[in-house]
Amino acid sequence: MNPWLRLDAVVAGYDRPVVGPVSLELGPGEVLGLAGPNGVGKSTLLAAILGDARVFAGRIERPAGVRLAHLPQRPIRPKELPLTGREWLTVLGVAGDGLPSHLARSIDQRMDRLSGGEHQLLALWGVLAGAGELVLLDEPTNNLDPQHVHLAAQAIAARREQRATLVVSHDHAFLQRVCTRLLDLANHG
Amino acid sequence: MDEVFRHAFLAGLPLALVLPLLGNLLRLREEWLATLGLAHLAAAAALAGMGLGLPAVLGAPGGAVLGAIGKYTSRQRSNSVYALMILAGWAITLLIAANTALGHALAQAMVDGQLYFATRRETWLAGAVALFALLLLPWLTPRLIRASLLPTYERANRLPAWRWHLGFDLLVALVVAVATATLGLMATFALVFVPAWIAYRHAASWRRAWFLGAAVGLCGYILAFALALALDQPFGPTLVFALVVALVAALALRGARAAQGR
Numbered sequence: 001m002n003p004w005l006r007l008d009a010v011v012a013g014y015d016r017p018v019v020g021p022v023s024l025e026l027g028p029g030e031v032l033g034l035a036g037p038n039g040v041g042k043s044t045l046l047a048a049i050l051g052d053a054r055v056f057a058g059r060i061e062r063p064a065g066v067r068l069a070h071l072p073q074r075p076i077r078p079k080e081l082p083l084t085g086r087e088w089l090t091v092l093g094v095a096g097d098g099l100p101s102h103l104a105r106s107i108d109q110r111m112d113r114l115s116g117g118e119h120q121l122l123a124l125w126g127v128l129a130g131a132g133e134l135v136l137l138d139e140p141t142n143n144l145d146p147q148h149v150h151l152a153a154q155a156i157a158a159r160r161e162q163r164a165t166l167v168v169s170h171d172h173a174f175l176q177r178v179c180t181r182l183l184d185l186a187n188h189g
Numbered sequence: 190m191d192e193v194f195r196h197a198f199l200a201g202l203p204l205a206l207v208l209p210l211l212g213n214l215l216r217l218r219e220e221w222l223a224t225l226g227l228a229h230l231a232a233a234a235a236l237a238g239m240g241l242g243l244p245a246v247l248g249a250p251g252g253a254v255l256g257a258i259g260k261y262t263s264r265q266r267s268n269s270v271y272a273l274m275i276l277a278g279w280a281i282t283l284l285i286a287a288n289t290a291l292g293h294a295l296a297q298a299m300v301d302g303q304l305y306f307a308t309r310r311e312t313w314l315a316g317a318v319a320l321f322a323l324l325l326l327p328w329l330t331p332r333l334i335r336a337s338l339l340p341t342y343e344r345a346n347r348l349p350a351w352r353w354h355l356g357f358d359l360l361v362a363l364v365v366a367v368a369t370a371t372l373g374l375m376a377t378f379a380l381v382f383v384p385a386w387i388a389y390r391h392a393a394s395w396r397r398a399w400f401l402g403a404a405v406g407l408c409g410y411i412l413a414f415a416l417a418l419a420l421d422q423p424f425g426p427t428l429v430f431a432l433v434v435a436l437v438a439a440l441a442l443r444g445a446r447a448a449q450g451r
Contacts, residue, residue, distance in 0.1 A: 050345045068345040076338045081217065082392040083334065091331040092339075110393065132346075 003027045004066045004134045004164040005049065010058035012041070012048035017056045019044050024183060028133070031156060031165040033179035035172060036186040042168040043073060045185070046136050049166075062134065069132025073139045075123035081112050085122045094129040100151045116143035124152055128159045135165045141174050153178050198414055200307035203319030204368045205380055205410035209402035210326060211361055212385030213395075217337050222271040223260060224365055224381045228374045229278025230256040231366040236285045245370035246314050250363055252278065257362035261355050311371045318367045322360055329357050334395075375425035376413075380406050383432040387439045405435050 003025040011020035019041025026032050034042045047053035049060055050070060062068070085107040086096050096107060103125060106118050114122065120143045127135060137156075141149050149171075156165060156178045169175050175182055215221045230252035238248015256274055263270065307315075332353040336343055343350040368377040384405035385398075392398035413428035420427075 050341050052341065052344070068342075070339075070341045070345060072341065076340075078217070078338075080389050082389055082395055082398040084394045087395050088334075088338070091334050108394075132342075 006061040008059045010060055011056040012044055012053050026164045028164050029161050031160055031179045033175035033182040034168045035175055035182055035184045040185045043138055046138050046168055066134050067132045068134045069127045069130050070136045071124055071127045071140055077119055083111050084108050085111055089126055092126045092130045094126055102151055117145055117148045120144055121148055125155055128155055135163045137167045139169055141171050196309055196312050197307040200312040200315045200371050201410055203316050205406045206403050207319040207322045208380035209384035209406035212381040213398055213402050214333055216385045216389055221382055225378050226271040226274025227253045227256050227362050227365045228369045228377050229275045231369040232374045233278045233281035235370045236282055246311055246367055249366035249370040253362035253366035257358040261358045307371055314367055315371055318364050322364055325360055329353050373425045376428045379429045379432050383436055387436055391439055409435055
């Protein structure tokens with residue numbers, strides 16, 4: 001099966017190159033973990049795939065029709081916004097059923113009144129259950145306690161077959177748990 | 190009610206309903222100050238149009254739409270740009286007032302509120318733009334919420350986002366222009382700003398924020414209209430007074446609820 005994402009010797013950065021050259025392929029059913037210490041360029045590589053960072057060399061290919069969903073490292077959370085979790089999922093075109101029980105209890109609360117962990121889990125669920133087939137997750141365990149990390153891992157596993165997922169995390173144990181393969185950027189290139 | 194006042198009342202009613210709904214989205218986009226800029230440009234264009242013999246409701250959209258297009262094409266979303274729009278509109282208004290036969294009184298009417306000049310034409314136009322906004326908002330709202338909370342989505346998927354961003358800017362310009370020419374600059378900005386502020390603090394959901402914002406706008410408008418008429422006061426400041434009373438009541442209610450919860 002053709003990959004939904006192909007990076008061919010990509011060198012990416014902003015004013016100057018930060019990461020690369022990196023080559024990888026990602027297809028449906030796969031969860032690829034990008035590991036490496038802080039500053040190695042994991043988030044920059046995601047930004048390059050999103051079109052927000054400069055590609056100095058190499059190619060990024062994504063077949064037409066494959067939609068992309070992205071969980072940023074710090075999901076935007078306005079200080080004051082009368083929008084419930086359920087309404088946010090509706091905006092994303094996601095049905096409110098099948099939610100983890102932890103999330104189901106707070107789904108009708110305003111998003112600005114959720115705890116940091118609840119908000120992160122809601123953002124993750126919205127990305128995973130949304131329309132995007134190619135999913136980029138940047139530090140999905142931010143703000144999550146061990147119980148929420150467990151729920152996050154379950155959510156990624158539950159959607160794995162219909163998605164091609166790229167996960168960036170400094171949490172090596174989490175990557176080991178959810179990924180079908182790992183790429184350590186510190187030893188790559 | 191006298192026919193003059195009946196037209197004036199009916200012209201403002203749909204605007205008092207729809208301006209708070211736009212205010213909710215402008216607050217989400219942190220663009221409420223842009224409205225004041227657009228309203229100033231609309232007031233200046235209305236006055237310039239009146240100098241050429243055009244009614245205010247036909248002159249005002251020219252300035253506001255130009256401001257909206259300038260805002261969109263410059264890709265600037267900073268308070269500095271909005272402040273520049275306010276200053277430009279203000280300066281043009283005062284220059285027109287000083288150098289034409291329209292004089293100070295008309296310029297003052299644009300700022301304070303010139304609701305009682307509304308005729309059947311303003312009533313129909315206000316109803317039409319409000320209806321247009323109500324038809325467009327269900328399509329615009331989810332796209333604008335997603336763009337605010339998940340901006341990478343539309344960029345990464347190469348969506349035609351200009352449709353809803355420019356569309357919203359032009360809709361705001363149109364409604365604000367008609368409202369500025371009908372209700373006056375001060376009342377227009379007050380109806381965008383205050384109901385949304387109350388709704389953001391108190392509503393339990395976006396849907397309720399729509400209802401709360403619209404209810405505050407409509408009740409404030411009706412109260413202000415009655416007070417201004419009964420006490421022979423300018424409409425704009427009276428509306429601001431009514432909305433500030435609603436805001437203080439809402440804050441007091443919130444304080445009382447918080448105290449109960451402790």
